[in-house]
Amino acid sequence: MAKIKPRLFIMIGPQGSGKGTQAELLAKKLNLPVAVTGDILRAEIESGSEVGKRVKALINKGNLVTIDLWEQIMGTYLKNLKAPRGVIIDGSPRTYQQAQAMERIISKYNLPKPLAIYLDLPRDKAIKRLLKRQVCVGCRRSGAITDPEECRACGGKMVQRADDNIDAINRRLDLYEQETAPLIDYFAKRNELVQVNGDQSIQAVHQNIVHALKTFESATTHS
Numbered sequence: 001m002a003k004i005k006p007r008l009f010i011m012i013g014p015q016g017s018g019k020g021t022q023a024e025l026l027a028k029k030l031n032l033p034v035a036v037t038g039d040i041l042r043a044e045i046e047s048g049s050e051v052g053k054r055v056k057a058l059i060n061k062g063n064l065v066t067i068d069l070w071e072q073i074m075g076t077y078l079k080n081l082k083a084p085r086g087v088i089i090d091g092s093p094r095t096y097q098q099a100q101a102m103e104r105i106i107s108k109y110n111l112p113k114p115l116a117i118y119l120d121l122p123r124d125k126a127i128k129r130l131l132k133r134q135v136c137v138g139c140r141r142s143g144a145i146t147d148p149e150e151c152r153a154c155g156g157k158m159v160q161r162a163d164d165n166i167d168a169i170n171r172r173l174d175l176y177e178q179e180t181a182p183l184i185d186y187f188a189k190r191n192e193l194v195q196v197n198g199d200q201s202i203q204a205v206h207q208n209i210v211h212a213l214k215t216f217e218s219a220t221t222h223s
Ligand code: AMP
Pocket: 037, 038, 039, 041, 058, 059, 062, 063, 064, 065, 066, 070, 091, 092, 093, 094, 098
């Protein structure tokens, strides 16, 4: 079976579909960095830059970062990452505008082509998972409410996110369906998408992703 080529792997799926967890597992498997959009934006805020101040004002109000800021920050980050073997991106692109900006970034900095990994999970299952989710205040790893109070990865405290309540979950899923889900079609039409059933155990989803990526490479190598 074909080897997995360097790519900008993009995790797509509703909140709760396991994007962060699967990004980490795939990163370990392929020895790649993970670019977590929220972390990159928070690092920009921490830097105290003018751009960071604008990001902070938006994030604190619960708004998405504007497209110009997003393109500037993600572009600089991906350019500086120097990841010849690719990178796994979590949390972007979230909108059609961002998908287009991502194309500009790729051609400007001569980065590997994108390949979206779509984790398919029905809305009712996503809601159930989010209501039972805890995240680490230190490294933001997520786990189930039934997990120990200390994060397995960094020892930080595991807490429920303030926006993991039913009203906020429904609002976030509505936004996902309106703004992000259309990107599934966008990437599929460009032959830049693999789809995996997210409604399985963590390990099963991981194995399915690896298999789907290898199958994708075989198909594109021979076509
Ligand atoms: P998160 O850590 O994923 O919850 O992201 C924290 C905040 O960063 C979000 O509430 C948004 O304000 C912002 N953010 C994250 N990803 C994006 C994105 N792709 N586009 C715009 N803003 C984003």
